[in-house]
Amino acid sequence: MAERERRLTPPRGGVFVPRVQVLAPEDVQRAITRIAHEIVERNRGLDDVVVIGLQTGGVPLAFRLAQVLEEMEATTVPVGMLDVAFYRDDIGIRPVLAEAITAIPCDLAGQLVILVDDVLFTGRTVRAALNALADYGRARAVQLAVMVDRGHRELPVRPDYVGKNMPTRLDEQVDVSLDGVVLGDVVAR
Template sequence: MLLTSIETVKQVPRGLYGSGGAQVAERERKLTPPRGGVFVPRGQVLSTEDVHRALTRIAHEIAEQNRGLRDVVLVGLQTGGVPLAYRIASVLEEVEGVAVPVGTLDVAFYRDDIGLRPVLPEAVTDISFDLAGKVVVLVDDVLFSGRTVRAALDALADYGRARAVRLAVMIDRGHRELPIRPDFVGKNLPTRPDEQVDVSLDGVLLGEVVKR
């Protein structure tokens, strides 16, 4: 399936963010991609069903590694990781009958490229539980250079000393610039550095950023 317009695929499902969903989506569209330009999808990598299957598998892997899910919390990275984190939590509740706390984290203030590109917070961080002694599973949409995850690790340290931090991503596209590796992966997707991957609960698209 080839899609020509980003508007048709970039709809964040309402309810996940509360009434602010549309607003968050609007801001996300404004801020992504970071250097400006328009994302033009070239093809679909994963369908809606594929994304759901991958998230279900990741949820099972998390449950398998942490029997009973005691002390496990999910933290979605703003904004792409947030709907994925909520989806994993709902699968965990269905399968294991355990309500895993979900937080959201914006890493804008911890980035090492402030001043190199527009870095503005996309949404407010919301971690309403104590991280001390917890197993934190960071959830993000795409793992690329690893710099967002590095920033997230710094940010998490300010909220408390987690017992362990794991990383779950929907797409690992390679090109790491830091020694960071994911624990749970939806799909390994070899890409060119200039390509762009768009992840939502509706599917995964591979495309390019076209500067205007």
């Protein structure tokens, strides 16, 4: 869960209290490298591949993944970022997040989009992201890569590439960055 989301904890903003380091920085790098290999294997190369990171937690992972893919196949991989605040289904249920930058590097029609996020949880962000992507053109296919799958899905969403499957309690929080994966709680200030 990225920093800006924590703002929503009552009474406006919470503090993340880490409990367990689940993945070390090297583990995250290895997971990204493995996911990169899986992407190349499954798609037999990187033709038409565009990497899109979901704001905000998925963006650094997406840039790193694109970099690894480029080094691996000696080609260029367009990389972008997408904010789905305007597509969420919980507008009206809770305050909206301040939105972050959306920058899609090319027309997505006919492209193979690798959607990258830090944590897969309810699946609602991914649902919103798929709707948002459709407004940028009809992608040939969309595949989902996440660093952590923590379960508790509320929609029929399944990741294609997973860094780590991690069963969690509903009230726990998972913090993902290139510096590792930490399990903890958000405590109201």
